[in-house]
Amino acid sequence: MIDVKLIVEKPEEVKKALKKKLWDFDPSKVIELDKKRKELIKQTEANKAEQNKLSALVPQYKKEGKDPKEIFTKVKELASKNKEGEVELKKVEKEIFDIVAELPNLPDDDLLSGGKENNKVIKEVNQKPNFKFKIKDHVELAKSLGLVDYDRAAKISGEGTWIYTDEGAELEWALINYFISTHLKNGYHFILPPHMLNEESGFGAGQFPKFKNAVFHVEGNNKFLLPTAETALVNFHRNEILKESDLPRKYFAYTPCYRQEAGSYRTEERGMIRGYQFNKVEIVQYTTEEGSDKAFEEMINVASGLVEKLGLHFRLSKLAAADCSHSMARTTDIEVYLPSIGIYKEVSSASNARSYQARRTMARYKDKDGKTHYCHTLNASGLATSRLFPAILEQFQQEDGSVIIPEVLRPFMGGKTKLTPKKK
């Protein structure tokens, strides 16, 4: 959430920054409402103060045997006036909230404005594979290697889903274990959160109210399935005040991610590139205001280090303002190469939300002087498997149809080095 004060005090700056996110915002309405709000507060509070003073006299009157009737009528009058003021105030506050709660985060100054077309590749890592034979795509490979069963998934669940089978399940689980063991080594706290979260959590992370229809809602209990573990982790310290010495706090969680992706399929996204459910390990940090830039770099390194050690060819992209997520001030994507379609697909998004999420969750910290500040929150996938799995199959496929297992995964697969095609 953007600070209302900032909108009122520097409306042009806010407007300009949002423009970079291709977001048209007219601050005048908020300014006007805020003015009204302050007036209402002054009025009702003055009445309240008088009301309190009068009420406090009652016991004294009684003690002295005086009749407090006169006070009663006066206070009653004030009370009903206050009631009106309060109702009006709440209305105005809600109007402000409804506007501001939908606004995206302000992008950092150094970002280019506009969307995808202005993203900048800042680094390419590991050699791009060069095949001397006709390559297969990951769907074909997964089938011939017996790793994934799409047909039975359609049978037991529906379209947009898949089943990992046998060595496919082993490979998937090995990836997750590899991530987990790395994050543990790096001192992140391991969290396994519930997958059904409440409305407040959706609001805190910035998914609600704007993206309410992008998640699966659970019928009958007002909860939703988390679209990413970020939603859980960013709400972990909701309504808390941490000590500055506790920061940075580093967490990671493994959860499936549940997303309504209806209608968003493209032909390039067959197989497991986009589905209703995929596995992801997510890392999140809570930092001080000053600490978030450093944490951001660290998290990019953590995430890209994971891909690098897998030996996959990938690149880093600094996203333009409008391609950053709604809640984020800056984002760097890690995109892995898929040879079959010759394009790069996101396996991780590392973002700095600055205080945007913390304002929503009221996650704060106290500095040495006892002053409270909003935390900064950052998140990065570390990593999502559903893009890596295809990339591993495609990038490491051999002419005979087998696939070499990346070395870092072998300890988690009983030492296996290779996946070989299964006979029908």
Next chain:
RNA sequence: GGAGACGUACCCAAGUGGUUGAAGGGGUUAGUUUCGAAAACUAAUAGGAGGUGCAAGCCUCGCCGGGGUUCAAAUCCCUGCGUCUCCGCCA
């Protein structure tokens, strides 16, 4: 799922309509004492949100959240959330 109890500050806890910005403990911090510590004693210790002001300060709201009753609510009523106990069911 059925029955019941409870939710007060960092923690425990008193408080059932009125000078309660909330007794009392514990803890924490500072001091006295001590060579130092322990113990004892003394003192301080409501966090937070908002308004106003250059500031000191002042004001409003805060006893889980929301609503209501009343001249007046931590205290009464309704509701949501949460915790605990017993019974049932169960991985």
